[in-house]
Amino acid sequence: MKFNNRNVYISPKAKLGNNVRIGDNTAIYDNVEIGDDSIICNDSVIGEPLAAYYHDSGYKNPVTVIGAGSLVRSHSIIYAGCIIGPHFSSGHRVTIRENSSIGERCSIGTLSDIQGNVKIGRYCRLHSNVHIAQGCAMGDFVFLYPFSVMTNDPFPPSIDIKGGYIGNYSQIGVHAVVLPGIQVGENCLIGANSVVNRRVPDFSLAMGDPIKIVMDIRKYVVMGKGSPYPWMNRFDRGMPWEGLGFDVWIQQNNRK
Amino acid sequence: MKFNNRNVYISPKAKLGNNVRIGDNTAIYDNVEIGDDSIICNDSVIGEPLAAYYHDSGYKNPVTVIGAGSLVRSHSIIYAGCIIGPHFSSGHRVTIRENSSIGERCSIGTLSDIQGNVKIGRYCRLHSNVHIAQGCAMGDFVFLYPFSVMTNDPFPPSIDIKGGYIGNYSQIGVHAVVLPGIQVGENCLIGANSVVNRRVPDFSLAMGDPIKIVMDIRKYVVMGKGSPYPWMNRFDRGMPWEGLGFDVWIQQNNRK
């Protein structure tokens, strides 16, 4: 994407920081605030008005915030009322519905669909085509892989939705489904194609439909590789312990 | 999305009703008819020409109809030859291929992909990322959840496609697959991640890969909630029995 400033719409009520670049055919609506040094690529919509806009003549767009240093790739749609931390990055054609909050340095992959009123912690990575139903939440350093889903309706169709929760550091495999209201603990690895229909305790390696706890993930040993989990000692790209080591970072931050 | 009338293309051969609003960067092609009070949001294409257009100089676009009071959200593509009833609503980036028919008051969610020659009844709701293969069909009040699929090719690849059918009031869970030519009865609930490889009778609670009939859904009782199915007695938002009660509506309409 290049910045030719063709067919760009920026509301006079939007606030753009220093060195913000906006791609062609992109619209930035009322009450959007974009932090310094961010890039919003082409064909995107930031601050998409809520449904009330179409029939309420007094409609006022809620504040939408995208933190400094963010990169929103092309054809993405971020609704009004979302609060997104600094150094966010997205793939293409991402949809983030209203009133979702996303912590610092998260990434959300191509075609992912965040359905609104979702809470995502810090340093989370949602790969391509992840679907998060309304009212679901996750902690920090959570990774979800393609076509994984968090659902929210125990007895469809209903209006009694119950969002689930995924704890810090957990990894959710491709095509895995977290059923409504289910809690996945911290430091879990949920295998590909699993259906998580009951609570998964911390440090579980779990898989299957329905989900089965295979072992404590700290006891999982791979020939020639030792124990790959918890993963934080062997993976640090983009993490706050990069170049420092997880244990040192934990001590410095006095975190559990 | 706001209506700035930037970069809009409307064919002189399209017919737009009263109070139709068209978003920026949207194209409305030949022989499209859009009913009164409808909204077509930005970056959409209505009446997308069929493949013949690219090589047949005598190509004539088939008639495309979108009923009154509809809302097509942004980046959607609706092919020529589709006939869509009134009060339709779509999510973003929906694709509806040619010659599909969709009854009144249906909604089709973000990223859903209707492959053409599909028949969808009235009041159906397809959530995000539903894929319906060519030639498949469903009755009225059918709900499909994210990443569910209806397929059509028993021995891939082939040209002998057999579309399946889902009966009135049935609910198809996330990641469920209906195999080619399979009939799902009325009032069924198909669990998440199921593979429906054989006929499912009316009123089945069914799940698994391959699908198993768990029980008559009318006998399914949830502690503290009684029997949630059939669902029509406890859910009415947007349904024709809203505020009236399903039984009263059925009697008034003399339907089974």
Place this chain on the structure above:
Amino acid sequence: MKFNNRNVYISPKAKLGNNVRIGDNTAIYDNVEIGDDSIICNDSVIGEPLAAYYHDSGYKNPVTVIGAGSLVRSHSIIYAGCIIGPHFSSGHRVTIRENSSIGERCSIGTLSDIQGNVKIGRYCRLHSNVHIAQGCAMGDFVFLYPFSVMTNDPFPPSIDIKGGYIGNYSQIGVHAVVLPGIQVGENCLIGANSVVNRRVPDFSLAMGDPIKIVMDIRKYVVMGKGSPYPWMNRFDRGMPWEGLGFDVWIQQNNRK
């Protein structure tokens, strides 16, 4: 899509063959080469710059090639560095990341997501919503169906990715997952919703989670239809043996 030449951007450093048509709102970036008689539909981006572009002032876009006679449908994004053979066709909203190579006469369906550094042979058909992780590869005449996935990270998250491989003529069912580094042989049929967690030998009919080899596919007989596999004797649409017969074509080409 019609060619109104509205809001089109073509880099002066792009090379377009004879009779190339470009849809509205489309951008063709530096060092893109498009073969004769190709069509790039509306709202697409060809030669999307790599991530380095956003921070490297000396960035130079790698060469991107789209072969003659191709049809790229609307809202698609093809990154710089991709080399795509002649007679390619895509659905809508396809993403093909950098440095992927695709042989002649392939088609890639709506919403499919090719993650980069992927090798796809000749005459492959990826249906809608197929996800291919970085570094994966496949031979010729491979078909993948909706929501099927090739993955690449055995111990997520990691930087030690291992792409898998799918052999010539194999068919990968809807919602199937090929786990990292796994080899699927030639002439296999992988059932819907399978998880391929180990090597599948040539000529396997295989299904399940985890995958089970059901039988040699040449022994699979369908009542009234004989043996549908290998499929090449009964399906030829768009294949090089069309109207000729597979055996004759093989002999003419002296291939195994």
